[in-house]
């Protein structure tokens with residue numbers, strides 16, 4: 001059984017061996033924000049996925065809000081990432097890098113010196129952030145970005161995308177989901193600006209669309225995707241008035257920019273409210289590129305939704321943590337292991353390369 005999931009599919013210029021995507025998974029193993037040999041092993045072991053999307057990687061020193069997450073904004077990082085992409089390509093895998101700027105989600109203790117916690121508005125995130133030096137700390141009140149800082153941050157995305165291509169990635173996924181910087185602009189609970197980047201839906205979309213436009217102009221739409229999470233609640237986001245029309249318009253505009261895929265998060269399986277099918281259907285019909293389904297999928301539900309035409313590829317997150325050979329297991333209908341959440345973000349090989 002499960003046939004469609006294992007059919008090849010064209011994604012821009014590359015042919016993926018199957019429609020199984022390894023979802024982006026922050027694992028916090030990048031000491032000094034630099035990819036290392038342990039990460040090479042981890043990704044290479046999962047190269048059977050049709051497409052690997054990396055963990056969130058910051059395009060800026062300011063976006064390294066969590067401890068030990070990798071960056072991609074200098075040559076040293078690009079060279080280190082090249083060892084990862086080489087290992088994955090050697091095994092005939094393909095790989096997009098997820099550019100995740102954490103924005104207000106962070107703490108100064110996690111950032112390199114000179115970096116700053118920037119966000120569309122000076123609205124503090126609730127809850128605490130882990131720091132290796134001081135344990136759990138309150139999120140700080142972020143600095144409201146000036147228009148100049150918005151401009152330089154957009155250029156950081158472009159520069160990072162360039163470095164990604166240099167580092168051998170097949171493309172870039174802009175992280176506009178889960179309450180990180182791009183979604184901080186999209187969401188009116190977080191974005192209180194009154195200039196051209198806030199207020200109306202058109203203004204709140206501007207940062208996301210500018211990032212998508214500039215990155216796709218630089219590296220090509222065929223190498224640019226975006227991840228979104230309408231109705232997501234992570235990092236104090238949540239639904240807002242006019243959300244259906246908002247994402248209808250956003251997906252239409254991303255389609256016009258020629259992005260190769262849209263990756264839609266549904267964290268219903270993680271305890272968040274289920275994302276209504278109405279909005280997924282709207283995005284599906286407005287966006288002419290590929291659609292990646294994600295959130296709580298099994299072999300059976302993935303196959304069902306692909307056959308129903310709900311999407312073109314299916315991302316698996318937690319199962320990929322505990323089952324490096326996930327594609328083989330799905331194909332054989334074998335039982336899947338569950339990951340140990342205690343080692344999701346701890347440094348070292350335990351719960352990372354020893355499944």
Ligand SMILES: Cc1cc2nc3c(=O)[nH]c(=O)nc-3n(C[C@H](O)[C@H](O)[C@H](O)COP(=O)(O)O)c2cc1C
Pocket residue numbers: 023024025026027055056098100175177178227265266267269270294295296297315316317318319344
């Ligand atoms: C440990 C962990 C880290 C994650 N890190 C990221 C991330 O860096 N970027 C992102 O977009 N989503 C991230 N997610 C969300 C996953 O990509 C995925 O959407 C989620 O796990 C639901 O899919 P699943 O039910 O197949 O696990 C993370 C999830 C987990 C469990």
